[in-house]
Amino acid sequence: MADLLNIEDLHLEFHTYDGVAKVLAGVDLKMQRGDVLGLVGETGCGKSMTALSVPRLIPMPPGKITEGRVTFDGEDILSKSEGEMETFRASHLGMIFQDPVTNLNPLFTIREQLVDSVLYQQARGQKVPGRWKGFMPSVRQLRAEAQERAVELMRLTGIPDGDKRIFEYPHQFSGGMRQRVLIAMALAGDPDLLIADEPTTALDVTIQAQILRLIRSLVKQLGLTVLLITHNLGVVARSCERVAVMYSGRVVEESPVRELFKNPKHPYTRGLINAVPQKDVSRGGLIGIPGMIPNLIDPPAGCRFHPRCEQAMEICRRQVPAAIAVGAEHKASCFLYPEDA
């Protein structure tokens, strides 16, 4: 089966006053239809930028893609015009972000925002008659149907009394409910791919669990393909089938979730998993990875993890390791493993 999403050797730079930050340094990522892929890594490792490269929402300038390809269903995304991108986003993508408070427009009712999402995503690039043409029966009909669909979406995402609450404003909704509205907006056009950029980070723990449960049930009901970005391994363990670990602008390990937790290969992944607090560990028993996130303007040569790696070898300082198969569907970019394993 052809890949739904294929990111190949993506390099992204940001031009800042301090110099050129090499934010992505050769990201490779593939997704098939129906995949639920978790993308984990610490702050600043480039996971959000990787995700934003698909709808091409990285601010450029200062951002600049210097190398690599992003293809979606065989189509090259990076060469599309801005107008084609609008149609592409509307018809194929759904995206939700971290903070449900700032991602909803405070001045418009849920109805206005949801109905527009439905209309523009279903239009797939066709012209949508403006709301001011509401005096025309055909437009009124169109909007009424879109509103029905919006209420249906609210029911699907678990918002009670959608037919009444649709007339309310975002500030009348709780954080968790707002995230559900955002999910409804993202799903309005039956997207092929849902990108969730840290969808639970700004929510408190019980609501986090609810939102994750909702995403899982949507995956089951609608057969959604999801790219879930998080820095929380627990979220990955509960919600994803496959996981890709990013470190400083590269994917360093990729594997099925179970395999990754049972048998982590890359030293960074091992460090991450060791750092997860265990409930039977005594006080003060938290284990971290020594060192700091590398500077992106002047990154370490070779493998960017080598200054923090206990198993670093001479070659790690000179050469960037390629992804190597280390098990069934399990790849790691590390010189510890022989190429032909």
Place this chain on the structure above:
Amino acid sequence: MNLRFYLLRRIALIVPTLIGLSILTFSIARLVPGDPVGLAAGPQATEEIKEALRREFGLDQPLPAQYINYMAGLFRGDWGQSLYTRRDVLPDLRTFWPATLELTTIAVIIATLLGVPAGVISAMYRNRLPDHVARILSLFFVSFPAFWLAMIFQTWFGRDLGMFPINKRLPVLVAPPPTTTGLFLVDSLIQLDFETFMVSLRHIFIPSLVLSFSAFASITRITRASMVEALEKDFVRMERAIGIPYRIIIFKYVLRNAFIATITVISLNFGWLMAGAILIETIFDWPGLGLYAVHASLSLDFQPIMGIAFLYGVVFSLINILTDMVYGILDPRIRYG
């Protein structure tokens, strides 16, 4: 709390505002140094004549009594009398005020219609050519003195090109439309007299255009700034990510967010232009309140001064209330808060 309640509360707030305003205008008129009666009566006036004048205008009574008289007069529609012309203040205001109001309103409309799109374009093409053009234009208009531009425009469009009349509200031979509001544009429309409407539109165009320039500049600047700020908001990225066209995001979702600051500046400008119209009125021989106000202040003619101050105060508070209402309509959080 719903929108209607919010609006009613705003309207109710006008009462204490106006009471405060009347105290203020009254005190200012009594506290200014100088002897209005002495000035009015002239240098040769005897003490008896001055005394008679004081008694006539109620100035011999204690201040609280004077204030009560003044308040009672305000309610009765008796806003006092000019010391010089002996004309009642209120009818004078009714004569001159509409000309100024008409001039200012058209100026604010022009400034808004030009300034908001210029600001939006500026923000959309930030730091690119259209932005630079809009910013240089607004800098140009805010820097050049209005009276100079007024004369230049008068010379170009009025004399050299002959496109527009150079002064007054109407040609001498055209009778003004029957007074309903005193606004010629409105009155002629009421009479369905489109000829007079067009003539007075041509008369008002150049003076209000010149008057609008400074407002245009500040409206452009604030629209640009608040659009730029609103464009950085997370919801813009969200709306783009799910495929809402950029055009719709700008003109529907972002503009409304940016408009709250813009509305504030528009309403402030309305007040400033009204007070600042005097220069333009002088140059274009526009029979507005400006000249009347200047004459009254120069001669310490305190009752017209109080009348004008009170009128402007009322207008300012009305504009403020209108602005508050627009806030409430635009932003549900203000309405419910």
